[in-house]
Amino acid sequence: MRKLSCRKEARKLLTLMAPITSDRRKLFSLRGINYWPLSFAQERLWFLDQLEGGGAVYNVSLAVRLSGELNAAALRAALTEVVRRHEVLRTTFAIVNGRLVQVVSPARDQALPLVELRQPGVRQREMEAQRLAVEEARQPFDLEKGPLLRARLLRLEEQEHVVLLTMHHIISDGWSRAVFVKELGKLYEQYNAVAEAGLKPLPFH
Amino acid sequence: MPNMGSYLKAYPMKSLREFPGWTEKLANAMTADDDEDSSVPRTLTDNTFVYLQENYVVTDGIFLDENIIFDSVTPEWIEFCKNTLFLEVPEYAEA
Numbered sequence: 001m002r003k004l005s006c007r008k009e010a011r012k013l014l015t016l017m018a019p020i021t022s023d024r025r026k027l028f029s030l031r032g033i034n035y036w037p038l039s040f041a042q043e044r045l046w047f048l049d050q051l052e053g054g055g056a057v058y059n060v061s062l063a064v065r066l067s068g069e070l071n072a073a074a075l076r077a078a079l080t081e082v083v084r085r086h087e088v089l090r091t092t093f094a095i096v097n098g099r100l101v102q103v104v105s106p107a108r109d110q111a112l113p114l115v116e117l118r119q120p121g122v123r124q125r126e127m128e129a130q131r132l133a134v135e136e137a138r139q140p141f142d143l144e145k146g147p148l149l150r151a152r153l154l155r156l157e158e159q160e161h162v163v164l165l166t167m168h169h170i171i172s173d174g175w176s177r178a179v180f181v182k183e184l185g186k187l188y189e190q191y192n193a194v195a196e197a198g199l200k201p202l203p204f205h
Numbered sequence: 206m207p208n209m210g211s212y213l214k215a216y217p218m219k220s221l222r223e224f225p226g227w228t229e230k231l232a233n234a235m236t237a238d239d240d241e242d243s244s245v246p247r248t249l250t251d252n253t254f255v256y257l258q259e260n261y262v263v264t265d266g267i268f269l270d271e272n273i274i275f276d277s278v279t280p281e282w283i284e285f286c287k288n289t290l291f292l293e294v295p296e297y298a299e300a
Contacts, residue, residue: 071299114298115267116214120252128215128254132267141207152209152267 035101038093045170046093046100046143048057054140059171062177066161071192072153075163076112078187079151083110087192088171089180096194105146114138116155125156133164141168207268214297216290219251221263221275222238224285229274234265249274259294261286 028035038046045058083089091102115132117125134152141148148168155161161166165180172198221227234246247265249255255265255274261283263275283285 018293072295076297111209113209113267114212114295115256116212118215142206194229 013157023057028096028101030097035096035099035103037190038100038102042093042102042170043100045168047079049143049170054142056140058139059137059141060167060169060172060177061133062165062181063133064163064165064181066163066172068159070159070161071188071195072112072114074195075153075184075188075192076110077191078184080107080110081187081191082183083149085183086176088176089149089167090147091171093143093170110149110151112151112153114153114155122156129154129156129162133162136164138164143168143170167172207271209267210259210269212262212294213256213267214292215254216263217251218249218253218255220290221255221257223289224250224282226277226279226281227275228277230276231273231274235272236240247259254300257286257290257292259298 028037039078046106049055049058087104090105090107091107094103096099096103117128119125119128132152134153139150148171150166152164153161154164169178215250218229229249231249232246234249235243245280247253249265250298253265254269255263256268257263261267261278262269262273265272265274
């Protein structure tokens, strides 16, 4: 019964994707807004997400440990700048006029919630950090609503932090993840240097 | 997807229970043994750590709108959070 239902759903979804695969190179405009078609890989991931009901199977998670003094404001500014630079990190996926398209949202400040762990003992804090990392990785994304990138900052000690980054595979792969981390590190250094010089980062528009 | 605030801090239940007007919604605690299929809330002992959110609500877990243990936010509670629990939202998280 479930198989039959799945087949029906799959047929419906494939019908929805058909016009794009036959005319996939064209940009689609509606009321002055540009919508981009999906890549083949994105189409496949969107299809699987719809079929499987939006689980966390295609979440890509990363935990980065940061030892030493951390400027959380500079890290948040760096994250905001990385997301501003890369449209795909601001992209969601919607059906517009019967077509499956990418929707790029305007750049905005990124959230970087700070969780202060104060459990007694390093081991207990490490265990809680691990539990939170797993919990975070298991949270599903909504490909239509987004955002498809989440970040959290865990403070284990005054100078011991873990950044949890989770993205949906539809906007990220192994190569782009490496670029993301590299840019985040470089931009953090810059924003931190600005802060140390007593200057506030300029707002972007 | 549950929501997260910008800042939260872990406290043992015994610190929070020192507040004279403390009450707790035990039924809202996380399920026992991290079992998603279980509906039995875990026991919150004095040594269990829960999270005090930036809006002074206490949650068992990091999400702002899930597993709410305490939400009777009064001026006295806010004062207790600031003066006894030393909750101070960092400047960067306030923006």
